[in-house]
Amino acid sequence: MQVNTRVSENLFIENLVKNFTRSPFQVNGLQESDAELIRLDGTSTILAVTTDSISEEISSGLYDDFRQAGWMAVMINLSDLAAVGAVPLGLVMQETLPVEIKEQDIMNIQMGIHNAVQACGTYILGGDTNRGRSIMLGGTALGIISDGKPMTRKGCSPGDILCTTGKPGLGNAYAFEKLFIPADKRTITYLPKAKLQEGYLIKQFASACIDSSDGFVAALDQLMRVNGCGFRLFADTEVFTAQEALALASATGTGAEVFLSAIHGDFELVFTVPSGRAEELAQYEKAGGFSIIKIGEVIEEPAIEFLIKGKKRKPDTGYIRNLYEHYAENPGGYLNELNAAWNNS
Missing domain, CATH: 3.30.1330.10 (PurM-like, N-terminal domain)
Structure with a gap:
């Protein structure tokens, strides 16, 4: 599709x-x-x-x-x-x-x-x-x-490895708590820090990069549109989603993928690396004292293939991104439509 x-x-x-x-x-x-x-x-x-x-x-x-x-x-x-x-x-x-x-x-x-x-x-x-x-x-x-070689969103190719600087979903989990959970039962603190040190190191290896400030799905969708290719995620979404989001998903009966889809993001870096340079990046990563999570690969088809509870899903990520403008004043409706978009994918 x-x-x-x-x-x-x-x-x-x-x-x-x-x-x-x-x-x-x-x-x-x-x-x-x-x-x-x-x-x-x-x-x-x-x-x-x-x-x-x-x-x-x-x-x-x-x-x-x-x-x-x-x-x-x-x-x-x-x-x-x-x-x-x-x-x-x-x-x-x-x-x-x-x-x-x-x-x-x-x-x-x-x-x-x-x-x-x-x-x-x-x-x-x-x-x-x-x-x-x-x-x-x-x-x-x-x-x-200073070296005149920036990272941009454009440049990834089929076969490149898809990575992130951290597990996505925390930003949307925080927003979910603020909107739907009583104040005395909230547990999530949200003070994200820009990944400046990571970005400076990743720049030496990345073929494309975007931050996830508008959410993880939006980041992947924008990379897909700029590059004309898509992504296949290796692991089930629950493996690489933030623990705070998974806990909320379990407690409320909300799909974990919803916390990857809404617009309040995490400020992680989502980037691609040529497969031949992945091991070299791993060595620099260890020296830099931070972790890179490899979550998928670039594919030719301009679509995003997720793995959810063992089943492959290709949601219409453009449709998902457009939902908020129709439900900005109705958080409950927005949540329901996000769930429906994934259930119908």
Whole structure:
């Protein structure tokens, strides 16, 4: 089965930028990289630039701890630098805050921002503040790729090995708890850290890379579309799904694959490596003190083949990605439709 449902977000972005002239110094094509890649004139050095913000996550209560909100405003941007293998120079922040916000809440946001850049060994370079009806925290992260060889989403070929820096599903498990589980019964802490060190090492081996900030299925689907090939996962989804997600799946009767499919991601790196370099990567991985999980392989067919309780499934991942825009105000309906999409695959 060839999966061909167009992704609404991709179409929206294509329409937004269709009249823009791209810089002659820009290395990456549209949607081919987590960060924009600009070759500095007269050098081999590439400047990586990315921008992102959080607002709905705060207003919905998903991030109701202001230190967590500040932390996330930093990490969503640094994760994009990690996915291209850039060394961060720092961030420029943008904060829109209501007049009535408490001083302590403002200070907690700043502490979260401070803690995040400290954890990643980088800096806040400046920023801008505004007043508005609701809180919006955003940033622009800058990084350097001094050897001029970035990772992008494009470049994998059939036979390459599919890997991830960590088990996916934690981000969606956290969101599930916040939306459906009483506060006194929640157990999941969510403060993901951008995989900057891993990205810098992986860059030497990867043929393609993307972060999983929009969820694991979305990451695979985007790689599939950019490269025109698909993926076959070696192991059952329960083998490589985060334990927190598996525990929730068991307790609530929800399919574990749902925690791979929803849009609140994990900020892991999902990448491919030519099969001939997998052992070499394993040696560097051990020296770097972190683990790489090999979960599948690249195939010619532009589809994603999962193994769920021993059965092969090829869900329409474009359809799955499009579900959220129809159920953004109805989390229960979104959950039901995700389950149905997998049951019908």
